[in-house]
Amino acid sequence: MKYTVEFESAHHVKVEYELASPMQRLAASMIDTVMFIIYFVIVSMAMGLGDIFSAYGTELFFKLLIIKLPWIFYNPIIEYATSGQSVGKMLLGIRVVTVNGERPGLREVFTRWVFRADWVWIAADLFILIWLGIGIMGFIFSGTSELRQRMGDIMAGTLVIRNKSSLVYNLNDVLSIKSLDNHQPTYPQVTRFTDEDMLLIKNTIQRVQMNPNTETKKFAIELADESARLIGLEETPPKRMEFLQTLLQDYVVLTR
Numbered sequence: 001m002k003y004t005v006e007f008e009s010a011h012h013v014k015v016e017y018e019l020a021s022p023m024q025r026l027a028a029s030m031i032d033t034v035m036f037i038i039y040f041v042i043v044s045m046a047m048g049l050g051d052i053f054s055a056y057g058t059e060l061f062f063k064l065l066i067i068k069l070p071w072i073f074y075n076p077i078i079e080y081a082t083s084g085q086s087v088g089k090m091l092l093g094i095r096v097v098t099v100n101g102e103r104p105g106l107r108e109v110f111t112r113w114v115f116r117a118d119w120v121w122i123a124a125d126l127f128i129l130i131w132l133g134i135g136i137m138g139f140i141f142s143g144t145s146e147l148r149q150r151m152g153d154i155m156a157g158t159l160v161i162r163n164k165s166s167l168v169y170n171l172n173d174v175l176s177i178k179s180l181d182n183h184q185p186t187y188p189q190v191t192r193f194t195d196e197d198m199l200l201i202k203n204t205i206q207r208v209q210m211n212p213n214t215e216t217k218k219f220a221i222e223l224a225d226e227s228a229r230l231i232g233l234e235e236t237p238p239k240r241m242e243f244l245q246t247l248l249q250d251y252v253v254l255t256r
Contacts, residue, residue: 003018003019003021003146003147003148004016004017004018004019005017005019005147005159005161007097007100007101016207016211017101017161017162018161018162019147019148019159019160019161019162020092020094020148020160020161020162021148022139022142022143022148024092024094024162025094025139025142025160026139027088027092028086028088028089028091028092028094029088029135030088031087031088031091031092032074032075032086032087032088035087035088036071036074039070039071040067040068040071043067044067047063047067065122068121068122071118071121072118072119072121072122073113073118074086074118075109075112075113075116075118076106076109076110076112076113077109079096079104079109079112080104080105080106080109083095083103083104084096084097084103084104089160093162093163094160094161094162094163095160095161095163096108096109096112096158096159096160097158097159097160097161098157098158098159099147099157099158099159104156104158107156108156108157108158109156111152111155111156112152112153112155112156112158113152114152115134115138115150115151115152115155115156116134116135116138116152117130117131117134117135118131137150137151138150138151138152142160147159148160185249185250185253185254186246186250187231187246187247187250188250188254189231189232190231190247190250190251190254191251191254191255192230192231193227193230193247193251198247198248198251198252200223201223201227201244201247201248202248204216204219204220204223204244205220205241205244205245205248207219207220208220208241220240220241220244221240223244224236224237224240224241224243224244225240227243227244227247228243231247
């Protein structure tokens with residue numbers, strides 16, 4: 001079963017995205033953790049710390065703290081700088097967004113950070129068990145919540161989604177529909193539209209086919225009525241979905 005969420009674009013078109021699965025989120029986190037371990041070992045050796053597991057003392061604590069600080073603040077800083085992605089998330093093709101589909105701000109990324117508990121690495125020792133426990137709870141919570149959110153996401157008002165929407169089309173999708181060999185244009189006035197207009201019509205048709213609820217049907221009706229007005233029809237053809245499909249096919253044939 002795929003979990004999805006809808007956002008409204010700047011052009012008032014609803015776009016559907018698939019929510020990242022708990023395993024995708026875990027894999028991204030493991031990639032980031034492996035990066036930190038490699039970084040930690042290299043920098044520790046460069047600083048001449050030697051066997052840090054048998055050493056102790058205030059000086060060692062502060063040296064280790066200096067090494068760990070980039071990791072402790074890694075997630076909020078990089079997620080803010082890259083609009084919701086760590087290196088692991090980039091490689092897995094997922095990102096953090098607000099519940100409105102916008103890029104996360106400082107409040108959102110630092111709220112997620114607080115509930116991620118990376119700050120326990122300041123002291124380390126047995127506090128790491130708290131970090132692991134919170135991570136396990138987050139994994140379980142994201143697997144059972146409706147929007148696949150961990151507690152930090154809920155408190156921050158964020159989601160983790162896959163980068164590509166479920167409805168992504170380009171001009172090649174449109175150009176593959178019809179040709180002069182198998183379609184006679186019905187509405188020559190359709191040439192006044194743009195490629196972007198046609199992509200909107202194609203997206204709308206696809207959405208009604210995939211999710212024929214009241215809201216998507218209402219939008220399709222409004223789009224058909226507006227399209228009919230723009231090409232000079234006195235009234236919209238009664239079969240509006242067929243009308244939209246015909247407009248799309250006419251446009252391809254007449255503008256090739």
